Amino acid sequence: MRAQAPAEEVDAVCAAVEERGFRPVKLPGEDRVAIGVLGSNPISLRDAIISMPGVVDAVPVSKPFKLVGREFHPEPTVVKVGAVEIGDSLFAVMAGPCSVESEGQLMEAAGAVAEAGGHILRGGAFKPRTSPYAFRGLGEDGLKLLASARDRFGLPVVTEVMNIEDVDMVSQYADMLQIGARNMQNYGLLEAAGRTMRPILLKRGLSSTIEEWLLSAEYILGQGNNQVVLCERGIRTFETYTRNTLDLSAAPLVRELSHLPVVVDPSHGTGKWSLVTPMAVAALAADAAGLMVEVHPHPDHALSDGAQSLTPHHFAEMMERLRLIANPLGRRI
Amino acid sequence: MRAQAPAEEVDAVCAAVEERGFRPVKLPGEDRVAIGVLGSNPISLRDAIISMPGVVDAVPVSKPFKLVGREFHPEPTVVKVGAVEIGDSLFAVMAGPCSVESEGQLMEAAGAVAEAGGHILRGGAFKPRTSPYAFRGLGEDGLKLLASARDRFGLPVVTEVMNIEDVDMVSQYADMLQIGARNMQNYGLLEAAGRTMRPILLKRGLSSTIEEWLLSAEYILGQGNNQVVLCERGIRTFETYTRNTLDLSAAPLVRELSHLPVVVDPSHGTGKWSLVTPMAVAALAADAAGLMVEVHPHPDHALSDGAQSLTPHHFAEMMERLRLIANPLGRRI
């Protein structure tokens, strides 16, 4: 409440709080009276009281997420994608091309991923693109190629689903469904993907707070599906030398807040292939659950994201460098 | 190209440019060689060449949008919503509650909007909410109430559509379809809404650049529908005293770049009702095409966005203040 707010204004706010089923407690201070509100989910209350006479601000003091929270679910969740366990001692590496472009390109990339010891194959068949004039993916043909690469190289497949009506189709081919950054708050899609009971990879929105990201995961867990892996992929800032700013601290921070595993995508997170390996090794050092990186046999001919894709050769070098420190840190790869 | 890049690297980049159908021009400088690329849509090229040996950066020098651009369509587009024309001398005021909550609430709000001279009724039946535990709207029942308020008060209706499968249903009731900020890059939805040939209100994403916003509009125009109104509603910044930072300069700037009209939403843009009227008057002063504001008969009982909603009384005061300057500025209201 503002200083000098008369007692009637204070009482009116207390009454409004009670009317909504919460318990108000007056906290008289030197300059002003504050009102504490008790109850397990008083978010909706904030909007109601903030504009009442005498009110200066309404400040939440507890976290709004429940199912994803570490507080009420202390043990870590392990997510299984095929035979790969994410969230345990394995540092799980998901790699592959940004877009599936052709059979030759995908098989070459998948072969390189398998040979260097990657665990999961990634590749986009449906591509969200800022410009309608950019390449938007091969669609179901791309999914078929992914499934065929899985059979050939023994790697489970993660791929993005963009629209609710594609959820069933993508589920037929993929071992894990990816929700892209632009769709992090597409709540209908979150719930539809959640209902498949497939493991879900939920990318952080370009400018989503960690709280919003966890609340989006809450939509999926609300469908009874707790097989969710979070993916930090860089946030939008004022810096222009990198495509995004990789918020690597999100990995250890979310580990405190939530039981869900977090993987890191240094390809989108930096936008420059030369920064991918340093940030990948940093992700392992920060104890992330794993990695998602873009690998393309010929980055300079890629139809999307060439600038941030590793060649097979650089990918193998990255895996070598990860192996140098995995053991000392108590992880395996 | 970097300084000292050997001639072979320069030639390789030129060859890569030509191979993709564009024309390269070498620009030898004191420190380095630059390569100019000519052609009408070289975006896809950037990814391809940026990682080639010797390349320092690839800088676009022309804008990537076409159909929405002022350059190739100099005259302004006027969008018709019922009998209301947006993009002409009228300063169009869209107003109403954030969410449709009940018949009483909606009729009271709509009556207040009509009486004070508002032109279009807004109200949400489908509400995207950060938390799954918040009120998510009345759905089709809300749409029916909106249609009934339209009949009673003679105001055309704008309301949000969140999922592709709801597009047809919402189109049956609404005069204008709103694409919300969280869905600005939900491309399937943009195209589905565009195909209805209804006028579309496209809100700017929370952290979308103006270029991305115009490219999203390009998806709609690509369906043959040019009846698009852009809505600036505040962007995410580091400032926490306001809910968002209203980027009012977007209104005159987009008027230079595009032929589409821009309206301003000071309710979401600021998050505080006391700032709505000053920023609404500022929007008119900056020559925006109109306004979208939240009006609620009892903001302190609102199920969403109460803190930023005007009462009917304050809405009428805002309209009065707008009238003070509309005429002198050559506008009507």
Add this chain to the structure above:
Amino acid sequence: MRAQAPAEEVDAVCAAVEERGFRPVKLPGEDRVAIGVLGSNPISLRDAIISMPGVVDAVPVSKPFKLVGREFHPEPTVVKVGAVEIGDSLFAVMAGPCSVESEGQLMEAAGAVAEAGGHILRGGAFKPRTSPYAFRGLGEDGLKLLASARDRFGLPVVTEVMNIEDVDMVSQYADMLQIGARNMQNYGLLEAAGRTMRPILLKRGLSSTIEEWLLSAEYILGQGNNQVVLCERGIRTFETYTRNTLDLSAAPLVRELSHLPVVVDPSHGTGKWSLVTPMAVAALAADAAGLMVEVHPHPDHALSDGAQSLTPHHFAEMMERLRLIANPLGRRI
């Protein structure tokens, strides 16, 4: 406190709060215990308790500024610069070139400002420049030219001071001292400038919150000098089509929080001369105290900020447009 925090942890935090002279109040909730802290300046406390066992977060609920606050000083402060009163009904226009470049340039600009009805002459003699290779101002020679323009055209002068050791010299020539955005948190400079008892124009830092900005003003008022005008000049965001994002809502918001007047700088705020007039008129509409704009007789030959400078002709047009709405809004110009 976190859920399940044992009573000893709660008591330990309460004891820590008391030890520092504040009064703790336990607020038992359903999920957790919260602890309210009463006292007029508990900022320093936050650091102390946030890392104690069981503590989840420490959330401030009252504003940290005192002298600049509206709460304890309800009436607005009027700042006098020569005979010009800022903070009253006058919409005060400060205008002139970014940098003083030569006598001819300055006199031409000052003459144009005076003729079109501007109230205060601005011009930089000391220029902070991102690159050491850019033009850094004429120094004391520039100050002499400003003083001479004041004598000739009867306009009081505002100019930037960058270093403590220049404060006395600049005070000899200038009617108002400007603290630039880069120096907003140069506390030694704030106090030295404050002690001159000259009116101070305090620009908002490029990425300062409103709270930090007001706390910087608090440093000046702490020297016994309340003649402070705040200047919103745009903040740094992800948007690149404008140089900065002009946070116009800061004007009405600071008017609620503080008794100090706020002027708006649409030249730096947008970086494009074509956006200056729309945003200047918007600033008046949002009830700002005044304006700071860049005027240059030949913007395309300017040594700094040419892209955002108005010509004398465009400046006169802006003044005309401001006059259209000043009267209806109860202001004069």
Add this chain to the structure above:
Amino acid sequence: MRAQAPAEEVDAVCAAVEERGFRPVKLPGEDRVAIGVLGSNPISLRDAIISMPGVVDAVPVSKPFKLVGREFHPEPTVVKVGAVEIGDSLFAVMAGPCSVESEGQLMEAAGAVAEAGGHILRGGAFKPRTSPYAFRGLGEDGLKLLASARDRFGLPVVTEVMNIEDVDMVSQYADMLQIGARNMQNYGLLEAAGRTMRPILLKRGLSSTIEEWLLSAEYILGQGNNQVVLCERGIRTFETYTRNTLDLSAAPLVRELSHLPVVVDPSHGTGKWSLVTPMAVAALAADAAGLMVEVHPHPDHALSDGAQSLTPHHFAEMMERLRLIANPLGRRI
């Protein structure tokens, strides 16, 4: 140039470019004519031409920094602070309390740093504080305590200098001068500190781009002093769960752009002590030159930054974890 710009407009821009001593080259495209500008420092030109008729944009294609650039100085610079070499195989750890508060506190902290194997002692005697009511440091008494701790524990000392007039005094006591984030663009201070020929630790500004940061270092190198260490300490973003967002990718990126070493400050970068160790290990993994961390014997009694300070125990654990991976990565500690 805009599409359809007449030949006279194109020629006028070319003439303006030549007049300023640069060489223009016309690049006719399908839609428009572009004009390339050759020359080693065309920055000042941008302002001049951007507002000329027909000009759409002026885009820089080469980097504006020279002395700090890797391009013209390929070998890495090693900075010597006492006997400690930063920029070579050593992972240099600077540690100590945020503020020097008392002899007991400092000696306890310094002893802990020395014992666990830290290399340089940090501690603030002059503290820039957002609020004038917060603790602002012990001044020269703090410097004397730092010098005494150096003698006792054999650790060279780095401490911040805030004002030009303090540069000489601080230089008498400190082995390395720190320029704080708030002063990154206080150019007078940069030059005064540079002229001492002491090694300088230049923190990145809260919302400075990497380009601006390197240009600030250019001010120091311009004084003939190349003993500069850059310190990434987190940037301001929309995220509120961390105090800042640590831009760890800045370390490998600056290593590409510049020959100067980069250290990382995970204490300010995250604001939470529990994130300091993961991000410190990540900094080593990303091949940063070293670390700056806050250590306090009793963080919950610290006068500043307690929430982000490590205890001596946690600091020793961090050093252990760093040692696990230093060797495998070819570094020593």
